[in-house]
Amino acid sequence: MEHVVLYDTTLRDGAQQEGISLSVADKLAALRILDDLGVDVIEGGWPGAIPKDTEFFRAAARHPLVHARLAAFGATVRPGADPAFDPQVAALRDSGAPIITLVAKSDPRHVERALRTTREENLRMVTDTVAWLSDPANGGAEVMVDLEHFFDGLAADPDYGIDVMLAAARAGAGAVIPCDTNGGNLPGAIARSIARARTALDEAGFARVTMGIHTHNDTGCAVANALAAVEAGARHVQGTINGYGERTGNANLLTCLANLQVKMGYEVVPAGSLAHLGEVSRRMSELTNIVPFPREPYTGASAFAHKAGLHASAIRVDPGLYQHIDPETVGNGMRMLVSEMAGRSSIELKARELGVDLAGRPGVAQEVARVVKEREAQGYTYDAADASFELLLRDQLGLLPRYARVESWKVTSGEQALPRGGGDAGGADARAGRGQARTGVLAESEATVKIHTGHRHIRTAEGNGPVNALDNALRAALARDYPEASATRLTDFRVRILDPQHAGTDATIRVLISLTDGTRTWSTVGVGTDVIEASWEALFDGYWWGLAASGVRSLLIEL
Numbered sequence: 001m002e003h004v005v006l007y008d009t010t011l012r013d014g015a016q017q018e019g020i021s022l023s024v025a026d027k028l029a030a031l032r033i034l035d036d037l038g039v040d041v042i043e044g045g046w047p048g049a050i051p052k053d054t055e056f057f058r059a060a061a062r063h064p065l066v067h068a069r070l071a072a073f074g075a076t077v078r079p080g081a082d083p084a085f086d087p088q089v090a091a092l093r094d095s096g097a098p099i100i101t102l103v104a105k106s107d108p109r110h111v112e113r114a115l116r117t118t119r120e121e122n123l124r125m126v127t128d129t130v131a132w133l134s135d136p137a138n139g140g141a142e143v144m145v146d147l148e149h150f151f152d153g154l155a156a157d158p159d160y161g162i163d164v165m166l167a168a169a170r171a172g173a174g175a176v177i178p179c180d181t182n183g184g185n186l187p188g189a190i191a192r193s194i195a196r197a198r199t200a201l202d203e204a205g206f207a208r209v210t211m212g213i214h215t216h217n218d219t220g221c222a223v224a225n226a227l228a229a230v231e232a233g234a235r236h237v238q239g240t241i242n243g244y245g246e247r248t249g250n251a252n253l254l255t256c257l258a259n260l261q262v263k264m265g266y267e268v269v270p271a272g273s274l275a276h277l278g279e280v281s282r283r284m285s286e287l288t289n290i291v292p293f294p295r296e297p298y299t300g301a302s303a304f305a306h307k308a309g310l311h312a313s314a315i316r317v318d319p320g321l322y323q324h325i326d327p328e329t330v331g332n333g334m335r336m337l338v339s340e341m342a343g344r345s346s347i348e349l350k351a352r353e354l355g356v357d358l359a360g361r362p363g364v365a366q367e368v369a370r371v372v373k374e375r376e377a378q379g380y381t382y383d384a385a386d387a388s389f390e391l392l393l394r395d396q397l398g399l400l401p402r403y404a405r406v407e408s409w410k411v412t413s414g415e416q417a418l419p420r421g422g423g424d425a426g427g428a429d430a431r432a433g434r435g436q437a438r439t440g441v442l443a444e445s446e447a448t449v450k451i452h453t454g455h456r457h458i459r460t461a462e463g464n465g466p467v468n469a470l471d472n473a474l475r476a477a478l479a480r481d482y483p484e485a486s487a488t489r490l491t492d493f494r495v496r497i498l499d500p501q502h503a504g505t506d507a508t509i510r511v512l513i514s515l516t517d518g519t520r521t522w523s524t525v526g527v528g529t530d531v532i533e534a535s536w537e538a539l540f541d542g543y544w545w546g547l548a549a550s551g552v553r554s555l556l557i558e559l
């Protein structure tokens with residue numbers, strides 16, 4: 001199988017994304033993740049331009065890589081400058097990286113208007129910088145050249161970009177990488193230009209020079225453009241994990257990798273690595289602190305999630321009928337979503353996922369599907385509230401322990417005058433009119449919950465809002481007989497109006513909550529015209545599911 005070089009630029013071009021700021025420690029952690037994945041090259045940053053990157057290359061020297069080689073990124077010398085006396089070029093050499101990737105202007109409009117120099121001088125800048133850095137007397141790095149604005153440049157002048165590329169090859173570059181810097185090109189144009197560039201290299205006697213591709217996603221075609229380039233002769237693909245990058249991002253390297261290896265038959269990373277794609281995507285999300293996009297191909301949480309009943313019915317026979325690959329190949333998993341679009345098969349497959357075998361009990365699946373459709377028509381949503389669905393399913397099967405009977409609950413909210421000297425009338429909270437900072441009053445809520453287990457428990461609790469007070473009171477009441485309830489905490493609370501066009505504050509609303517006990521997380525749903533009532537339903541189901549999932553035995557004695 002032919003190899004395609006995988007070149008990761010998450011730590012350089014990915015870090016150019018709005019909102020991403022990686023510390024040296026983050027970059028070192030990413031280095032390990034990328035090396036374990038088996039990429040060939042990891043571009044670590046721009047030493048000499050960004051102090052953190054200079055420090056990163058110093059630190060990286062103490063972390064030998066098993067699979068990948070490190071690349072330092074930088075620019076050619078400026079017009080009129082000699083690389084031997086250029087501090088930025090010296091910083092690239094001093095980074096100790098075995099690969100140096102230079103960005104070079106290949107669009108004559110950029111040469112003339114951004115660099116404000118001549119086309120000939122730009123060719124000289126490329127030639128001299130590549131030759132100096134690849135000279136063994138100056139460290140002898142392998143030099144790769146990113147041809148900035150290559151595709152747009154060819155549209156303006158069909159030859160100049162090719163001349164820059166050949167100058168780089170002549171000076172000793174090991175790889176030349178046409179870049180769709182503005183991300184405005186489509187696959188056909190990319191493929192035609194790459195084919196032309198490859199032919200030009202071969203005809204000039206540079207068959208040894210690798211043709212690369214670097215694409216941005218401004219037309220939504222970054223991955224497609226990278227793959228089109230490979231079909232046209234590129235054998236080096238640059239991209240970033242999760243498609244991070246300036247503006248709309250770079251080609252998602254994980255999507256490129258999966259497509260190249262699984263669909264196009266190239267050898268890219270060691271065979272076992274593919275099964276870690278999901279993990280790599282999530283670990284990099286932790287480092288960038290950017291929530292993973294659920295609909296990301298191959299790695300996203302929804303990439304193999306099925307909602308339509310007819311899909312489920314075919315999947316029950318053979319998952320391959322509605323999936324382009326086995327999700328486990330890329331470290332993902334199939335999920336069944338239950339909603340108003342469910343039929344018997346969806347319920348049966350979801351039940352199987354939850355460890356309940358409904359095979360041979362079509363009546364139960366049919367009845368659960370009917371209840372789900374009926375309740376979704378009222379506003380419930382089970383694909384976002386797995387725990388509520390599980391309660392419904394187990395209830396139908398008579399498999400649900402009843403932990404408590406609710407006698408009553410109530411919440412009061414109001415404002416209470418603070419003692420003199422209490423509160424702080426200034427600050428941002430006061431300007432926003434929030435909570436305790438207004439003119440000496442404290443906003444607070446109080447809830448009382450009465451439940452029966454074997455005994456009658458009455459608990460009153462305060463909170464900074466009604467849902468918080470209700471949550472505190474319910475937890476305290478349950479924890480008297482079920483101490484496991486004390487570990488449960490609310491982590492998310494979302495409310496939405498279901499019929500905004502027909503009603504104002506008296507609209508039906510849906511509350512979706514997420515809870516955790518420190519190990520598991522789960523979500524439940526409540527619906528009503530009263531936001532507190534809907535919250536109570538979601539909370540009660542949430543605690544109920546938590547106790548059932550912990551295997552807690554019911555102590556309820558109905559008198």
Ligand SMILES: CC(=O)SCCNC(=O)CCNC(=O)[C@H](O)C(C)(C)COP(=O)(O)OP(=O)(O)OC[C@H]1O[C@@H](n2cnc3c(N)ncnc32)[C@H](O)[C@@H]1OP(=O)(O)O
Pocket residue numbers: 046049050075076077078079103104105114115116148181
């Ligand atoms: C397409 C890409 O994404 S390339 C990567 C881009 N990444 C970055 O820019 C991040 C790091 N950049 C930096 O830290 C700074 O911009 C630096 C250190 C590179 C330059 O900083 P400064 O010298 O203050 O200048 P500034 O940021 O305004 O850049 C303009 C200068 O770079 C020159 N320049 C721009 N592109 C190139 C290039 N490909 N080769 C050589 N010089 C270039 C311009 O001619 C201009 O030089 P001049 O001031 O002599 O006219």
Ligand SMILES: CC(=O)C(=O)O
Pocket residue numbers: 013103146147148149179180181182214216
């Ligand atoms: C080099 C680079 O990042 C670009 O041209 O997009």
